[in-house]
Amino acid sequence: MRIKFLLVLFLIGFILQFGNAQLSVKYEKFSLPNGLTMILHEDHTVPVATCNIWYHVGSGREKPGRTGFAHLFEHLMFMGSGHVPVGKFDEWLEAAGGDNNGSTTSDRTNYWENFPTSALELALFLESDRLGYLVDVMTPEKVDAQRDVVKNERRQSYENRPYGMASIVLGENLFPADHPYHWPTIGSQEDLSAASFDDVVDFFKKYYVPNNASLVIAGDIDPAKTKQLVTKWFSDVPLGKPVQPLGAPVAFLPEEKRIVLEDKVQLPRLYINWLSPKHFSPGDAELDVLANVLAGGKNSRLYKRLVYDLQIAQDVSAYQDASMLNSTFAVIATARAGHTLAELEKVIREEINKIKNETPSLREVQRAVNQFESGFLTRMERVGGFGGKADLLNNYYVETGNPDYFNEDFARYKALTPEDIQSVAQTYLREDGDVVLSIVPQGKKELAAPAKGGK
Amino acid sequence: MKKSKVCARGASASGGKSQNEIVMLIPHEVREKHLTWVLIFAFLFVSLSPAQIPDRTKPPELGAPPTMKLPAIEHFKLSNGISVVLMEKHQVPLVEVELIVRGGSVNDPNNKIGLASMTTAMMEEGAGTRNSMELADAIDFLGANISAYSGWHTAGVSMFTPLSKLDDAMALFGDICLRPTFPKEELERNRKERLTTLMQWHDEPRAIASVQFSKTLFGDDHPYGKPTIGNEKSIRALKVDDLKKFHQTYFRADNARIIVVGDVTGSMILPKLEAIFGKWEGGKAEQQSFPKAEQMKERAIYLIDKPGAPQSEIRIGRIGVERMTEDYYALRVMNTILGGSFTSRLNQNLREQHGYTYGASSNFDFRVMPGPFLAGSAVQTAITDSALIEFMKELNRILEAVPDEELNRAKNYLTLRYPENFQSVGQITNQLAEIVNYDLPDDYFNNYTKNVLAVTKDDVQRVAKKYIDPENIAIIIVGDRKTIEKPLEALKLGKIVNLTIQDVLGKAPKVE
Numbered sequence: 001m002r003i004k005f006l007l008v009l010f011l012i013g014f015i016l017q018f019g020n021a022q023l024s025v026k027y028e029k030f031s032l033p034n035g036l037t038m039i040l041h042e043d044h045t046v047p048v049a050t051c052n053i054w055y056h057v058g059s060g061r062e063k064p065g066r067t068g069f070a071h072l073f074e075h076l077m078f079m080g081s082g083h084v085p086v087g088k089f090d091e092w093l094e095a096a097g098g099d100n101n102g103s104t105t106s107d108r109t110n111y112w113e114n115f116p117t118s119a120l121e122l123a124l125f126l127e128s129d130r131l132g133y134l135v136d137v138m139t140p141e142k143v144d145a146q147r148d149v150v151k152n153e154r155r156q157s158y159e160n161r162p163y164g165m166a167s168i169v170l171g172e173n174l175f176p177a178d179h180p181y182h183w184p185t186i187g188s189q190e191d192l193s194a195a196s197f198d199d200v201v202d203f204f205k206k207y208y209v210p211n212n213a214s215l216v217i218a219g220d221i222d223p224a225k226t227k228q229l230v231t232k233w234f235s236d237v238p239l240g241k242p243v244q245p246l247g248a249p250v251a252f253l254p255e256e257k258r259i260v261l262e263d264k265v266q267l268p269r270l271y272i273n274w275l276s277p278k279h280f281s282p283g284d285a286e287l288d289v290l291a292n293v294l295a296g297g298k299n300s301r302l303y304k305r306l307v308y309d310l311q312i313a314q315d316v317s318a319y320q321d322a323s324m325l326n327s328t329f330a331v332i333a334t335a336r337a338g339h340t341l342a343e344l345e346k347v348i349r350e351e352i353n354k355i356k357n358e359t360p361s362l363r364e365v366q367r368a369v370n371q372f373e374s375g376f377l378t379r380m381e382r383v384g385g386f387g388g389k390a391d392l393l394n395n396y397y398v399e400t401g402n403p404d405y406f407n408e409d410f411a412r413y414k415a416l417t418p419e420d421i422q423s424v425a426q427t428y429l430r431e432d433g434d435v436v437l438s439i440v441p442q443g444k445k446e447l448a449a450p451a452k453g454g455k
Numbered sequence: 456m457k458k459s460k461v462c463a464r465g466a467s468a469s470g471g472k473s474q475n476e477i478v479m480l481i482p483h484e485v486r487e488k489h490l491t492w493v494l495i496f497a498f499l500f501v502s503l504s505p506a507q508i509p510d511r512t513k514p515p516e517l518g519a520p521p522t523m524k525l526p527a528i529e530h531f532k533l534s535n536g537i538s539v540v541l542m543e544k545h546q547v548p549l550v551e552v553e554l555i556v557r558g559g560s561v562n563d564p565n566n567k568i569g570l571a572s573m574t575t576a577m578m579e580e581g582a583g584t585r586n587s588m589e590l591a592d593a594i595d596f597l598g599a600n601i602s603a604y605s606g607w608h609t610a611g612v613s614m615f616t617p618l619s620k621l622d623d624a625m626a627l628f629g630d631i632c633l634r635p636t637f638p639k640e641e642l643e644r645n646r647k648e649r650l651t652t653l654m655q656w657h658d659e660p661r662a663i664a665s666v667q668f669s670k671t672l673f674g675d676d677h678p679y680g681k682p683t684i685g686n687e688k689s690i691r692a693l694k695v696d697d698l699k700k701f702h703q704t705y706f707r708a709d710n711a712r713i714i715v716v717g718d719v720t721g722s723m724i725l726p727k728l729e730a731i732f733g734k735w736e737g738g739k740a741e742q743q744s745f746p747k748a749e750q751m752k753e754r755a756i757y758l759i760d761k762p763g764a765p766q767s768e769i770r771i772g773r774i775g776v777e778r779m780t781e782d783y784y785a786l787r788v789m790n791t792i793l794g795g796s797f798t799s800r801l802n803q804n805l806r807e808q809h810g811y812t813y814g815a816s817s818n819f820d821f822r823v824m825p826g827p828f829l830a831g832s833a834v835q836t837a838i839t840d841s842a843l844i845e846f847m848k849e850l851n852r853i854l855e856a857v858p859d860e861e862l863n864r865a866k867n868y869l870t871l872r873y874p875e876n877f878q879s880v881g882q883i884t885n886q887l888a889e890i891v892n893y894d895l896p897d898d899y900f901n902n903y904t905k906n907v908l909a910v911t912k913d914d915v916q917r918v919a920k921k922y923i924d925p926e927n928i929a930i931i932i933v934g935d936r937k938t939i940e941k942p943l944e945a946l947k948l949g950k951i952v953n954l955t956i957q958d959v960l961g962k963a964p965k966v967e
Contacts, residue, residue, distance in 0.1 A: 045546050046874040047521030083511035087807070090798045092514050095864040097871020099797075116871040118518035125515050133511075148810025155765045156813045156833045162658035220521070233509050264763075265658050266963060267651070298591035308588070311644060314651045336651060337966045367596045374598035374617045380547045381879035 035211025049219030050384030060180025068187015082133025209240020292368035550717035558705030569685020583630030767934030840942035
């Protein structure tokens with residue numbers, strides 16, 4: 001049989017300079033006739049390389065009654081495939097000095113193998129085999145085995161952790177029931193119990209197709225040779241049906257929601273969450289900087305007031321949790337003993353209102369941007385794993401179409417003015433459209449933030 | 456049926472030859488600082504040789520193990536004798552500098568545990584002419600990170616900065632190392648914060664398990680038996696003078712070493728270090744000696760009740776061995792097989808075969824003095840007893856000779872991925888810190904692979920028998936007593952000591 005395919009290759013070599021930062025990651029991009037996108041990046045610092053693949057499917061695609069399925073499926077990807085007996089994925093890789101992991105979000109699922117350069121072809125074989133032949137050897141027993149593991153992951157990371165249920169409750173209240181971000185990626189115990197072997201086959205056929213994936217090979221590689229090897233190992237996987245991008249109307253909170261949960265904790269904790277613009281859209285970088293101005297470091301507004309001056313909080317944090325369809329912005333603070341969440345909320349609202357009424361100082365914004373800048377530099381160091389260069393190239397490619405989006409990404413921050421920061425506070429940190437969650441010690445509801453209308 | 460399906464697909468993919476059509480884009484030279492590129496299309500026809508058609512019947516052959524070329528470890532001395540260890544790394548304009556002194560939590564007086572930890576935390580709360588807020592603002596504004604830390608036997612200050620901010624960051628680094636001011640009001644604030652942390656430990660099954668584990672292994676008289684952040688009484692007792700004294704005792708020239716990694720050279724960084732540290736006075740800090748901790752002489756279960764907990768936190772262990780033991784490499788290999796990797800026996804058994812947990816592992820914590828050997832997991836409450844049976848099974852099975860396949864996998868896993876530890880300035884600094892902290896020779900990195908590969912099957916069995924004694928071992932479980940106590944009793948593994956969280960942590964401190 002003759003295999004005919006077309007490789008489209010972009011070879012891009014730019015060196016951009018930003019102040020002293022050199023934020024450029026050179027890459028080559030091409031795609032196979034079966035629709036798989038490949039991105040190659042050379043870094044010869046140490047003789048290791050990484051294989052990083054993103055499937056453009058996350059928990060947002062789950063069917064009703066099957067929450068947690070995309071993540072359960074991720075676990076099944078390590079259970080062997082057509083030509084890889086169960087257990088051998090990890091054994092062969094470790095015996096070659098490699099390591100691996102995967103993760104699932106609402107938007108996507110990613111997998112990586114880090115390995116010495118001698119194991120490049122092994123990694124490609126393993127990764128391509130589970131893309132091509134996973135369900136050939138899938139069994140209900142494998143599904144059961146990982147179902148138990150994932151249920152324990154839920155117990156360990158959520159149920160048996162103080163304040164562990166907060167993120168689940170917040171998601172359910174921020175997004176309407178039919179929004180892909182309404183349910184948690186970890187899923188519910190009931191839905192995990194319900195996941196079936198047939199679900200696995202369906203999900204695989206629908207979403208684990210080369211045209212719904214992007215692959216980055218980075219590290220101490222020879223690009224020409226790597227191209228050949230990737231082509232060799234991934235070309236026998238047939239093109240799948242097109243996967244339509246997941247869409248959702250922009251979520252909107254028409255009014256404030258206030259929730260109180262009791263937990264086995266010593267101290268009450270307050271969560272104020274807002275809906276915010278999706279990743280890379282206008283307002284997203286501004287909110288990152290606003291989070292830093294509010295709670296990044298000792299001099300941030302909320303840390304200084306709550307933790308340092310008043311000493312009524314043990315900790316405070318703020319962040320823009322950016323995702324592809326919609327983001328959320330959060331302020332979280334834990335009260336000191338003897339203090340209530342009402343006291344904390346009052347100060348938090350005051351500080352947010354100050355920013356709404358008066359632009360933050362240039363130094364505050366510059367301090368945040370400088371921290372982001374060194375963060376970008378740090379990302380130039382490590383090739384593999386979560387947050388390594390390969391993972392970032394893939395992330396940028398998936399979300400912007402440009403793998404080397406490092407400079408553009410940083411430029412978003414660099415361009416910000418204090419007025420920009422003030423403006424997103426005014427637009428998004430509304431008092432009539434947020435979710436206020438109080439987690440209080442059992443039997444201590446009086447420590448919660450006041451009920452609606454009671455502030 | 457399944458098998459034949461596999462073969463059919465494999466066969467269809469491997470038949471015949473083909474011509475490949477490749478469209479290449481050739482980059483234009485980047486001129487000056489312009490961002491410009493031009494696309495030129497060329498069509499290449501390459502045919503796959505039979506070797507390029509995937510044979511999925513067996514895993515592909517591995518290439519020859521790569522060799523890593525590291526920049527040299529360079530040694531310098533400042534005029535007052537402080538040693539400087541440098542590794543250049545020029546890929547990214549970043550610099551990491553770390554000052555390490557001998558002296559840490561083991562040196563905390565009995566009534567002042569938490570002293571080392573509080574002293575170093577307070578070094579960030581004001582230094583030179585800057586108060587706590589000014590110092591933090593100056594560091595954050597540079598995009599740098601400067602933090603003081605303490606370990607069991609060492610303390611120090613580490614600095615991470617973009618190269619462009621090196622001079623400013625170094626000045627702040629020098630202030631924190633040499634001129635901390637220890638303001639009284641900052642101590643009061645930190646004291647409250649720590650007491651609150653102790654209070655929050657009551658919520659954390661992992662913290663509870665870890666405190667009881669150290670206490671059971673090392674007892675109340677050995678420094679390793681106590682929490683490094685201190686207890687309520689000792690934290691309340693700490694005074695500014697205690698912190699100043701700790702700093703003066705251990706942060707002095709003869710007791711300090713400096714590590715530099717990053718986009719610098721010796722001739723560039725040395726004058727800067729000399730200007731900051733060259734006049735620092737010496738005086739050697741006396742090193743204390745400590746009583747030998749008594750090894751576990753029985754097997755006992757310490758069951759700490761956490762009513763309604765959906766999982767049990769399990770910690771199993773005994774006293775291990777010091778970092779400089781000649782058994783170091785054999786222990787690393789043995790532990791990789793037992794619980795040091797994903798395919799290790801504990802993880803495969805408890806997670807992959809039984810689904811009792813999200814993960815199980817083991818570890819030897821190598822310290823200056825013998826640290827703990829620990830095997831642990833968080834398991835579903837209902838099967839706590841079954842999980843314990845599997846733990847004991849694996850702790851006994853590792854005493855038998857290990858198969859070649861597992862031995863070789865572990866050795867490869869430890870050696871072939873070693874270069875991954877040398878990618879970032881932070882990683883390299885950690886590697887050099889091991890050399891500095893244990894006075895390892897410069898060829899340590901070079902000989903690492905050889906030393907791991909020299910470990911034999913007999914070595915693995917010998918060290919397993921020497922250090923893992925399943926009859927004399929502590930078992931700590933934090934979980935729902937009502938559900939798990941009876942099944943645990945039925946296992947007859949040893950006496951069960953029932954404890955409450957308060958027995959372990961004391962009453963939650965009242966923070967006013």
